[in-house]
Amino acid sequence: MHSCMDWRSVTFDWNRARAFLVTAEEGSLSAAARALGMTQPTLGRQVTALEEELGLVLFERVGRGLVLTQAGTQLMGHVRAMGEAAVGVSLAASGQAQAASGHVAVTASEVYSSWLMPRIARRLRDVAPGITLEVVASNEIRDLRRREADIAIRNARPEEPDLIAKRVGEDEGTFYGSIDYLERLGPITDPADLARAEFIGFADNTQFMEALQKRGIPVTPAQFPVLTSSHTVHWEMARMGVGLGTVPCGLGDAAPEMRRVLPDVTFRFPIWLVAHRELRTSPRVRIVWDLLAEALPELLSHPE
Known part of the structure; x- marks a missing residue:
């Protein structure tokens, strides 16, 4: 195969392009x-x-998976744009988005529900004003098969075979402290310095502590003076200078009173959209799904 091509001579088969995109x-x-x-x-x-x-x-095989080549990565951006444009043209031509009505429930973590979903809701009002959006703000995994929600934003791919899943991006988080707290804490130059810090913990804090210890951060139960099951409470505690908090970088960087503690120490995690197979037959659910798939990568890349 050749390493370059004349794009002007290409006649594109969308079915093949879609196969490439999803793969x-x-x-x-x-x-x-x-x-x-x-x-x-x-x-x-x-x-x-x-x-x-x-x-x-377009692909190289690595283990059991496939990785995009340089040419595949370049093509990916063009094909994704084609897909988004195709959805927009289809909805505009049929008037489906404006005519769609009914209830759609989206479940997401408390942080995403309060940080990202208001922006999604604003866009949805412009695109499909007849749809009523319910945001189920919960850090628990909701059962889509029992219709506890129509669409879920998750950080892991579901294992249930009757669910549709699409990875739409990746996010990262890190430690943040208020300016006042960091002044009291003193200079932090490497993970070992965090042994003298206090953290805002979670209700089930063992798993969180183990994850930090695996990253070379020496923490003990005594360093968690406050525990909470709410991620929004966690963040507010950190903003008040109670201790260090861990939140997505887009949220933390936008807070003028907060600073990254160790900018080079971050935690990356995937973002998945998940829905029941009814997605294929429900226009209102499909409209919200497509909007999320388009908006989430943009919001995560440009959070402000």
Whole structure:
């Protein structure tokens, strides 16, 4: 295959492009085939046909997964834009978004519900004013199969086979402290210095402590004077100078009274959209899903 191509000579097959896009998002042919509801051999043939059509190698196999090549990464941006444009054209042509009505429940963590969902809701009011959005702010995993919500924003891919999942981006968090608290704490230059810090903990703090210790941060139960099951309370405690808090960087960086403690120490985690298979047949749920899939990567990349 050639390493370069003349884009002006290409006639694009959208089915092949969609196969490529979903495979890139899912990271394997088997996962992409499940997401698209087709067999793995059929999907593989579509991806191979696109590579031959473009004269490019789009994926490299790493273990059981697939990784985009440089050419695949370049193509990814174009195909994703095509997909978003196709959804927009379809909705605009049919008047579906404006005409859609009904109730859609989206569940997300307390932090995302209070930080990101108001911006999503504002956009939804412009796109589909007939849809009533319910935001289920909870740090617990809601059961979509029991209709506790229509769509979930999660940090892990679900294992249930009857759910549709799409990875829409990645977020990162780190430690933040108020200016006042950091002045009292003194200079922090490496993780070992955090042995003299106090942290805002969580109701079940053992797992949090173990994660910090694995990152070389020496913490003990005595360093957690306040515990809370609420992530929003956690953040407010940190803002008041009670101790160090851990929140997404987009939220923490936007707070003028807060500072990163160790800027190079961050915790990265994926962002998944999850829905029941009813997504394929419910226009109102599909509209909210598409809006989330488009807006979340943008909001996480440009949080302000």
